[in-house]
Amino acid sequence: MQTVTSADGTTIAYDRVGEGTAGTVILIGGAFSYRAFPTMVELAQTLADDYALTVLNYDRRGRGDSTDSPGVYDAANEVADIAALAEAAGGKVALFGWSSGAVLALLAARSVPGVTEVVAFEPPFVVDTKGHVPPKDLDAKLHPMIAAGDRGKTVRYYMTKAMGMPSLMVAAMRVTPFWKTLTATSNSTAHDWAVMKPYMRGKKLDPADWQGVEVPVLVLAGDRTAPLLIKGSKAAAQVLPNAEFAELTGVSHNPKISILAPAVGEFLTRTG
Template sequence: MQTVTSADGTTIAYDRVGDGTAGTVILIGGAFSYREYTTMVELAQTLATDFGLTVLNYDRRGRGDSADSPGVYDVANEIADIAALVEAAGGQAALFGWSSGAALALLAAREVAGVTAVVAFEPPFVVDPKDHVPPKNLADKLHPMIAADKRNKTVRYYMTKAMGMPWLMVSAMRLTPFWKNLAATSNSTAHDWAVMRPFMLGKSLDPADWSEVKVPVLVLTGDRTSPMLTRGAKAAAAALPDATFAELPGVSHNPKISILAPAIGDFLTATP
């Protein structure tokens, strides 16, 4: 484990995987994800071993070994975290983002010097009013839960109200061993909401919001994911100045690394 210090003084922990010559990519997880999550570890190892990439796999603030800024949930801070990681990578790096991490990667690409390319896997943009649109007052209820450290309640609330998961599905997850990992990262969901809130309104994405993304972008989705996520991914690709959309066969929102990693690796190693 290594660390960097973000602009506001927050310590961000990361693992450097591989020492390839094909460039560097920073992995950005979504809600409840963290750097030691099996999927993130497998992805980092595969990109390093099979594609010669140097991979920085980090804990977003409030997760794992990274520090937090309790009560301060500003997307600018998470963008600054990524800027510090790009600097640690030598000043240049591509970004891979999953779910809310995909949206964060795209936002960072607008502002962080040295970002060379972005792969955005299923950014959860809600562009159709018929899909699940989170309540406008979500933060008013979420933030007090976090302040009171009501972790189980926070998991249930964020999954059902922000992500739109069925209540029964979330209740069943409460019985699985993985629930403790969800609870452990639950207080970081306010950071996810800070990223996603403007883009889950059931409205079309405005290309003007993304015109400053000057790097090549690959937007990915799986053919086994929800139609809402597919609509959001296609909308993102259409709104970005230089983006390609691709659908991966046999892949859901919880991806198969054997299929996802080659799509990422091929794109990044082909992008100067």
């Protein structure tokens, strides 16, 4: 484990995987994800082994071995975390983001110096009102739950109200070993919501918000994922100035790395 200090003094922990010759990529997880999450570990190792990439796999603030900024939830702080990691990596990096991490990667690409490419896997933009739209006062209810230390209630609330998961599905998770992992990262959901709040209102994406993302972007979605995620991913590719969209066969929001990694690795290492 290595660490960097972000602009506001928050410590960000990360693992450096590989010392490849094809460049560096920072992996940015989504809600409840963390650097030791098996999917992130497998993706990091595969990109290092098969594509000669140096991979920085980090804990977003409030998770794992990174510290937090309790009560202060601003997407700009997470962008600053990525900037600190990019500087530690030598100043030239690609970004891979999963779910809310994909949106965070796109936000970072607008302002972090040295970002070369972005791969955005299933950014959860909510671009119409035909599916689940989170309540407008979500943060007003979420923040007090976190402050009160009610981690189980926080997980249930965020999964059902922000992510739109069925309550019965969330209830079933409570009897699985995975529930402990969810509660351990529950406080970080306020940071996820700070990233996602402007873009889950059921309105079309505004191209003006994304004109600053000038680097090449690959937006990915699986054909077995929720229709809302496919719709949001396609909408992102349409408004980004230099983006392409690809659908991955046999992939859901919990991706198979054997299918996801080649799409990511080939995009990040292609020339011309």
